[in-house]
Amino acid sequence: MVKKFLFAFGVLALLFPTLAFADDATPAQLTGAIDAVWVMLAAILVIFMQAGFALLEAGSTRMKNAGHVAGKTILTFGICAIAFWAIGFGFAFGDGNSFFGTTGFFVSGLEDQAQAAFSALSGSDVPIGIKFLFQLAFAGVSLAIAWGGFAERAKLPVYFIFGILFTVIIYPIVAHWVWGGGWLAKLNMQDFAGSTVVHLQGATAALVATILLKPRIGKYNKDKTVNLIPGHNQVLSVLGVIILWIGWFGFNPGSTLSAMGDGFFGYIALTTNMAAAAGAVAALVVSWMYFGKADIPSMLNGVLAALVAITASCAFVDTWAAIVIGAIAGIVTFFTAQWFEKAGIDDPVYAFSVHGIAGIWGTLSTGLFATPELAEKVGVGQAGLFYGGGWHQLGVQALGVFGALAFVLVLSFIILGALKATIGLRVTEEEEIIGLDLSEHGSYGYPEQMKKAGQNSASV
Amino acid sequence: MNHLSMEQILERITQSEQFDEMRMTRDQVHEMLREHLLFAHSLGLHRDINRIHDALIRRTAVLAEAELERAGLRRPSLPYALMLFGSGGRCEQTLWSDQDNGFIYEDPPEAEREEVEAYFARLVACMLSGLEALGYPPCEGHVVANNPQWRKPVSSFIQMTLDWLAEPNWENGRYLLIMADMRCIYGEAELVERLRGALLTYVREHPPVLQDLLSNTLHHKISLGVFGQLITERYGEDAGGFDVKYGAYIPIVNGIRLLAIQAGIAAPSTLQRLQALVAAGVVGQAQADTWRQAFEIALKHRDMTPFTLEDGMYATRSKLSAEQLTKELKQELKFCLRAGMELQRYVRKSVEAKVKS
Numbered sequence: 001m002v003k004k005f006l007f008a009f010g011v012l013a014l015l016f017p018t019l020a021f022a023d024d025a026t027p028a029q030l031t032g033a034i035d036a037v038w039v040m041l042a043a044i045l046v047i048f049m050q051a052g053f054a055l056l057e058a059g060s061t062r063m064k065n066a067g068h069v070a071g072k073t074i075l076t077f078g079i080c081a082i083a084f085w086a087i088g089f090g091f092a093f094g095d096g097n098s099f100f101g102t103t104g105f106f107v108s109g110l111e112d113q114a115q116a117a118f119s120a121l122s123g124s125d126v127p128i129g130i131k132f133l134f135q136l137a138f139a140g141v142s143l144a145i146a147w148g149g150f151a152e153r154a155k156l157p158v159y160f161i162f163g164i165l166f167t168v169i170i171y172p173i174v175a176h177w178v179w180g181g182g183w184l185a186k187l188n189m190q191d192f193a194g195s196t197v198v199h200l201q202g203a204t205a206a207l208v209a210t211i212l213l214k215p216r217i218g219k220y221n222k223d224k225t226v227n228l229i230p231g232h233n234q235v236l237s238v239l240g241v242i243i244l245w246i247g248w249f250g251f252n253p254g255s256t257l258s259a260m261g262d263g264f265f266g267y268i269a270l271t272t273n274m275a276a277a278a279g280a281v282a283a284l285v286v287s288w289m290y291f292g293k294a295d296i297p298s299m300l301n302g303v304l305a306a307l308v309a310i311t312a313s314c315a316f317v318d319t320w321a322a323i324v325i326g327a328i329a330g331i332v333t334f335f336t337a338q339w340f341e342k343a344g345i346d347d348p349v350y351a352f353s354v355h356g357i358a359g360i361w362g363t364l365s366t367g368l369f370a371t372p373e374l375a376e377k378v379g380v381g382q383a384g385l386f387y388g389g390g391w392h393q394l395g396v397q398a399l400g401v402f403g404a405l406a407f408v409l410v411l412s413f414i415i416l417g418a419l420k421a422t423i424g425l426r427v428t429e430e431e432e433i434i435g436l437d438l439s440e441h442g443s444y445g446y447p448e449q450m451k452k453a454g455q456n457s458a459s460v
Numbered sequence: 461m462n463h464l465s466m467e468q469i470l471e472r473i474t475q476s477e478q479f480d481e482m483r484m485t486r487d488q489v490h491e492m493l494r495e496h497l498l499f500a501h502s503l504g505l506h507r508d509i510n511r512i513h514d515a516l517i518r519r520t521a522v523l524a525e526a527e528l529e530r531a532g533l534r535r536p537s538l539p540y541a542l543m544l545f546g547s548g549g550r551c552e553q554t555l556w557s558d559q560d561n562g563f564i565y566e567d568p569p570e571a572e573r574e575e576v577e578a579y580f581a582r583l584v585a586c587m588l589s590g591l592e593a594l595g596y597p598p599c600e601g602h603v604v605a606n607n608p609q610w611r612k613p614v615s616s617f618i619q620m621t622l623d624w625l626a627e628p629n630w631e632n633g634r635y636l637l638i639m640a641d642m643r644c645i646y647g648e649a650e651l652v653e654r655l656r657g658a659l660l661t662y663v664r665e666h667p668p669v670l671q672d673l674l675s676n677t678l679h680h681k682i683s684l685g686v687f688g689q690l691i692t693e694r695y696g697e698d699a700g701g702f703d704v705k706y707g708a709y710i711p712i713v714n715g716i717r718l719l720a721i722q723a724g725i726a727a728p729s730t731l732q733r734l735q736a737l738v739a740a741g742v743v744g745q746a747q748a749d750t751w752r753q754a755f756e757i758a759l760k761h762r763d764m765t766p767f768t769l770e771d772g773m774y775a776t777r778s779k780l781s782a783e784q785l786t787k788e789l790k791q792e793l794k795f796c797l798r799a800g801m802e803l804q805r806y807v808r809k810s811v812e813a814k815v816k817s
Contacts, residue, residue: 221696221697223697225695225696225697225698225699225700225782226694226695226696226699227695227696227699228694228695228696289685289686289687290685290687290689290691291685291691291694292681292683292685292691
């Protein structure tokens with residue numbers, strides 16, 4: 001045994017120095033390799049956020065829909081990957097005009113296409129395959145957010161059709177505006193990792209969906225009072241949020257697209273983490289004060305709202321400001337979640353409050369809190385209102401929010417309205433009552449429990 | 461009917477010979493009283509409601525006795541009493557209270573024990589079915605006299621109470637506090653007072669038991685948020701409404717009850733207890749006045765909550781609806797709730813001081 005180890009060590013000691021010295025990598029190659037590893041890691045973290053969304057959404061909805069809710073996460077990420085590869089990525093990052101890209105469809109993953117088609121991404125030395133995966137992960141997150149508004153009542157074909165259309169003609173257009181050299185990029189809008197591009201877009205689609213789909217059966221009484229439809233497993237939801245929190249360390253710090261810059265990605269990780277922490281505490285405390293009970297779902301929403309808000313501003317603001325931004329996000333969305341619910345909008349996982357309202361707040365927050373040093377370091381825009389930058393940056397941010405919101409609102413209404421008029425968006429009443437697990441997929445996610453429930457009562 | 465006087469109503473009840481006859485009277489009286497409540501609530505009206513309930517329950521007991529007699533059953537020559545717990549015991553019933561009751565009788569000679577038990581079980585069953593016919597739903601917690609736990613000879617009742625006192629865990633504490641509100645509604649009141657005496661004597665001799673009763677007493681939180689806002693229902697048919705029973709009324713009742721137990725006061729009603737607390741010099745007049753006002757506000761709004769008739773039973777979810785919560789009413793409730801919180805703090809301090817001394 002010992003002999004074998006010694007032999008192995010000897011071989012390794014001989015092999016590795018030889019390999020390392022054989023290539024004599026240049027500093028540029030090493031930088032590129034480190035950056036590539038970093039962005040690949042970030043892409044993995046952001047793709048792993050799909051697990052967070054699956055757990056969060058499944059935990060926050062009912063048992064009879066759990067298999068469907070979790071399973072469709074994989075289905076739609078698959079749809080998204082194919083559609084983004086074929087067309088979406090070219091629309092978003094291809095060279096073109098101020099509104100969309102016109103080159104780089106059907107990504108080959110080779111550098112010749114990259115050099116010819118994606119000048120907006122040429123600032124980074126990361127291989128195009130990794131760049132694509134990283135950007136795909138963001139498109140996937142945006143789409144996953146949109147599905148929140150469809151939860152527990154949309155037909156399966158709608159996930160196919162809207163999934164493709166969102167990935168091809170909604171998400172990439174706004175991404176192009178801000179990150180692909182489009183008109184908002186030219187105005188120097190600060191949206192570091194996508195409070196507007198990723199979150200507000202997904203949330204706006206969710207809002208349109210939840211309005212067109214109408215509330216779930218049993219959510220509202222005849223006199224418009226609201227019923228609680230509790231999620232079936234709070235522990236799943238909590239795990240989902242922890243995964244999302246960790247995934248965000250790929251989302252925001254990864255958006256540096258580089259591990260260089262004196263470890264700037266570490267600073268962004270810090271602001272991101274502090275905002276999330278503040279959002280959790282603030283939302284729990286405010287729910288406690290307001291309801292008299294410390295509400296766990298409200299705390300989870302607070303974490304996510306804070307993360308969404310810090311997404312735009314994470315690279316532009318001081319650490320203390322990140323705490324303020326996160327806390328305000330947690331508190332504001334706590335109240336907007338109640339208001340939307342009381343106003344008759346049944347948004348089962350509060351997607352519009354958590355990603356939309358917080359996305360708007362986060363995008364505006366950098367217009368308030370951006371420091372001159374950090375704006376200069378990132379090289380986008382200028383200082384915010386509180387740092388002597390005047391109203392200019394805030395105005396740009398507001399314009400960006402308005403543009404994205406209006407665009408997604410209109411397109412989503414057109415697409416989903418057309419679907420509603422033709423194939424219909426919603427399952428039948430009977431299907432909704434027995435659960436989408438059975439109606440759409442033929443078997444329950446929790447077969448034993450659901451059989452029991454069916455025996456005990458006719459209505460589930 | 462609308463203009464029947466109290467005397468006429470009570471007379472009609474005491475002359476009823478059938479349960480369904482009384483049920484008709486009850487339904488008519490309800491119509492009439494609800495109209496009164498629409499105009500104004502007063503303590504006088506509240507007292508009238510309770511006098512009517514008392515009369516109905518007493519008459520039910522009399523009719524039940526008569527029914528057993530007609531069936532040829534021999535009544536034991538032992539004193540016994542039907543007692544009320546809960547709001548009935550405290551003379552604080554609303555128009556739609558449920559039944560919480562117990563039945564106590566003198567210790568029978570050993571030889572007759574079984575026969576006596578069988579008779580009283582039948583008598584109680586007859587009384588309770590009468591009360592159900594009158595639209596009083598049985599208590600959800602099974603604090604009713606057909607549950608053997610609440611139908612015993614006096615010595616067994618006392619022994620059960622002492623057992624609870626010796627091990628005052630959460631469940632037993634709850635029973636003890638229920639029992640503290642007992643009141644004889646029909647039969648030999650001395651039996652009930654003997655039981656109460658045993659309870660109060662034990663507490664006087666073992667003040668630390670008050671500490672165990674405290675957590676139960678303070679269990680229901682006053683529904684007032686840290687911003688001074690009313691905490692309303694979030695979801696359901698009562699969304700936006702206010703739970704006046706558990707958010708205001710019960711916390712005050714509980715607080716006053718424990719102060720009364722601590723002071724050895726026998727009166728079961730909250731207002732009588734307050735008076736007795738002042739008379740005994742335990743609580744200052746000004747303090748008691750504030751609490752009395754708060755209690756009367758809670759009582760008034762509890763009488764105003766919407767009620768339902770389910771399967772012929774009068775019931776309420778004890779919640780003021782969102783529409784009922786006008787600005788003035790909210791102000792009034794907030795005064796009541798602030799006083800209730802002060803009361804809860806006072807009770808905690810008072811018990812802790814007593815236990816230490």
